């Protein structure tokens with residue numbers, strides 16, 4: 002019965018306790034019993050558990066017997082809090098009618114609290130504000146409740162106070178979910194319209210879609226059509242996630258679950274597409290999703306050239322599960338064939354790389370991340386430059402523009418000066434101050450994207466002792482004085498290390514890069530000059546001196562096997578090197594060299 | 601004056617493995633007892649356990665009796681640890697037992713490692729009487745500051761007198777071990793050490809670059825921030841020693857070893873020629889018919905196993921076919937005269953890493969031989985050799 006269904010997402014700033022709250026809801030309703038319980042149960046990926054953060058939104062159905070005696074079906078979606086994954090949050094919001102807005106009682110409103118609240122308001126959701134972690138001695142529930150009420154416009158008394166750790170307030174929250182959130186609308190007799198809000202690839206069963214039925218019903222065995230791609234398939238299995246996949250006979254309006262058709266043709270299944278029934282097709286598809294716009298680009302190359310096809314295959318499959326990932330083939334003189342990939346941020350980039358390596362058993366090197374520039378040539382043509390190699394030659398170039406973002410930073414008022422100083426160092430334009438409360442200020446700046454994607458956030462955190470947070474959105478392009486800095490190894494430019502950078506920072510970048518590479522590149526049979534250059538002008542230079550000694554002093558009868566194995570292991574280690582011209586460069590040098598401060 | 605009793609007709613050593621004097625059987629006997637453990641040492645040693653000496657020699661005797669009989673021994677090496685710490689009678693007993701069980705070739709080389717502080721005319725005479733004819737002294741340095749840094753218990757002065765005593769007692773061959781490149785040692789100090797060694801007119805000199813071995817006191821100190829040996833400094837000192845020693849007529853026959861003609865260490869040549877050797881004692885390693893075996897490294901375990909009538913074996917490894925061929929080349933590369941190329945030469949010469957070493961003039965692969973041209977790059981070559989895959993020779997028969 003539709004009136005007994007409640008669909009909601011849990012949204013918050015990173016680490017405010019969404020996944021822990023989901024644990025308590027699963028536990029209190031009996032969906033998971035003690036023995037199967039573990040912390041942040043819905044963070045099922047190894048990477049999520051290792052890093053202690055949610056990366057993927059995760060849907061789960063929970064049956065709840067409310068105080069009124071009726072059993073309700075709660076479909077909750079736990080979402081990630083990191084700014085790089087806000088696309089996951091946005092998508093989940095299209096599959097629900099309500100949002101639990103969680104705010105840490107010790108931190109108060111932070112940047113993604115605001116950003117995600119605005120997303121929920123735009124999606125027309127009913128918001129239940131919750132103050133979490135009231136068990137902590139530093140908790141200030143009253144102050145934080147007032148802050149929350151001021152941003153969503155309500156009464157501070159309506160803000161629930163809970164501890165996802167101790168379970169305090171969870172019973173009240175469950176009742177609030179039932180009474181304050183609306184039931185989904187939708188008619189079981191209408192033609193089927195189900196939104197695909199996530200998907201992943203299973204090597205046995207093909208593509209598995211997570212769907213939300215808006216109208217109509219979807220049953221096992223139905224002939225279904227994917228409206229955007231036109232694909233026609235049979236529903237081999239439909240079911241719900243509890244969080245284990247449990248097959249059901251049918252899913253009705255307002256329900257969420259999964260659909261397996263056995264299709265292995267990944268291209269034909271797109272997150273945001275609408276599934277309808279062939280026997281009674283819907284006239285119009287659901288609105289679907291906006292394509293997310295990648296913010297940073299980086300080349301991904303297999304260490305073993307033979308793995309190019311496997312990488313292509315892996316990217317296709319991973320994209321099913323990560324709709325924010327984009328890629329196109331790219332060729333590098335140094336690294337061979339690979340892909341230029343677009344990411345929402347550096348964490349996203351790191352996660353994609355690690356997932357490709359772990360889930361698809363690939364070994365990859367990545368190139369310097371870059372934002373997308375717009376270059377105007379002398380003939381007036383405008384080209385998008387996603388990789389420094391694509392930058393037209395200096396004599397062809399009339400001008401370059403770089404992307405700016407509007408950065409919204411939230412900080413306690415005593416840090417206003419510190420935050421403004423940082424924004425100005427990063428070429429920020431005219432700030433705007435907005436006091437949310439006497440203690441908490443919103444500071445807005447327009448800053449080149451290239452200045453914030455790398456280490457801005459770390460800097461912001463460390464200079465404000467962890468109290469500031471930020472969110473950003475693109476605001477278009479502006480002309481800038483940019484140069485392309487090339488790095489030459491043994492006289493040959495290594496395209497993977499080239500970067501486009503503001504001219505005031507080119508020199509220090511070149512110096513830092515050559516220094517870092519000198520440390521990262523092992524000594525070899527010959528001297529290796531390392532140079533940083535703008536065009537033909539060398540701006541920094543270092544040398545890796547030729548190795549002079551590579552011999553075991555003593556090899557006696559007693560350690561022949563040991564010495565031999567040691568040498569064999571060292572030889573194996575050389576597989577972790579990439580030949581760049583005649584120079585051996587360790588794979589991790591490609592990653593570690595880029596970890597330098599860009600100031 | 602040099603006491604010359606050529607162990608073999610003099611002249612440059614023939615390529616290892618191709619001379620019938622070398623591919624005969626050898627035996628190694630390990631004596632683990634030391635006064636204290638030097639910070640750089642990773643050999644199977646024990647300090648402060650001298651009370652176990654008698655038990656140890658009983659076990660050693662039992663182990664020798666367990667070894668299946670073999671041909672007579674062309675060389676015996678009594679190494680350590682510090683063999684010079686134990687009584688002549690016990691050492692003589694071991695030599696006797698080996699002779700009784702396997703037989704000693706007429707011209708057998710019988711070497712013993714000695715620490716300078718233990719050496720007296722009586723010790724020397726007793727060892728000669730027991731049949732020992734070659735002694736290798738762990739001199740390490742002629743600079744007392746460096747000896748202190750190395751944690752040694754003797755002085756440069758102690759070392760100056762030992763060669764003469766050995767000569768007087770009638771040793772046929774006297775060798776000195778030197779260590780270079782400890783962090784506090786200057787190039788001048790090292791020059792002084794090598795020149796002092798030359799002045800004593802030994803028959804053989806080993807010069808070892810100080811190596812930070814895993815699990816040693818030295819490696820813990822380095823991990824904690826103490827200065828580590830500098831490879832460039834060691835390269836300079838290596839070349840200095842090579843120049844000084846070859847200048848006065850020593851032949852540079854292996855990466856770290858120099859000998860007057862005819863005084864190359866037969867026992868070690870056999871090792872590098874992939875020859876067979878029996879092994880007895882704590883942590884000892886043997887090689888027989890393509891099988892490498894090693895003994896347990898814990899003293900109590902060694903003693904108990906033998907007292908229970910079991911062989912104190914910790915593991916074996918059988919090396920055959922292509923792997924044995926690679927091992928042969930890997931060992932032979934250490935010889936300055938190179939190693940017979942066999943099936944490996946062509947594969948090495950056509951390997952891209954092999955070619956890089958050839959064009960950098962570190963390696964030479966000619967018709968029948970593989971030679972490391974710059975011994976400081978022996979491991980660079982060895983690594984490539986050990987990674988080579990055999991070429992497919994025609995179709996596999998079905």
Ligand SMILES: Nc1nc2c(ncn2[C@@H]2O[C@H](COP(=O)(O)OP(=O)(O)OP(=O)(O)O)[C@@H](O)[C@H]2O)c(=O)[nH]1
Pocket residue numbers: 013014015016017018019020021022041053054055056080081082083133134135136137163164165166167
């Ligand atoms: N003391 C206390 N700690 C809590 C409470 N709720 C969550 N935590 C802790 O806060 C940390 C973050 O919790 P998560 O549930 O992973 O936070 P999240 O919002 O899911 O984080 P992301 O998914 O990365 O955005 C963990 O160490 C939790 O144990 C609470 O009520 N009290």
Ligand SMILES: C[S@@+](CC[C@H](N)C(=O)[O-])C[C@H]1O[C@@H](n2cnc3c(N)ncnc32)[C@H](O)[C@@H]1O
Pocket residue numbers: 554555640641642643679680681682683713714715737738739740777778779808809810811812813
């Ligand atoms: C097996 S040791 C024992 C000899 C004797 N106990 C002594 O210390 O003089 C033989 C030689 O190996 C060398 N040696 C041992 N450990 C070394 C290390 N870590 N680095 C360089 N040479 C080493 C020393 O020159 C030593 O004389």
Ligand code: SF4
Pocket residue numbers: 633634635636637638641642643645680681682715738
């Ligand atoms: S170096 Fe020689 S004396 Fe020192 S511990 Fe090792 S074996 Fe014993």
Ligand SMILES: [Mg+2]
Pocket residue numbers: 019020021044054055079080081082
């Ligand atoms: Mg989470």
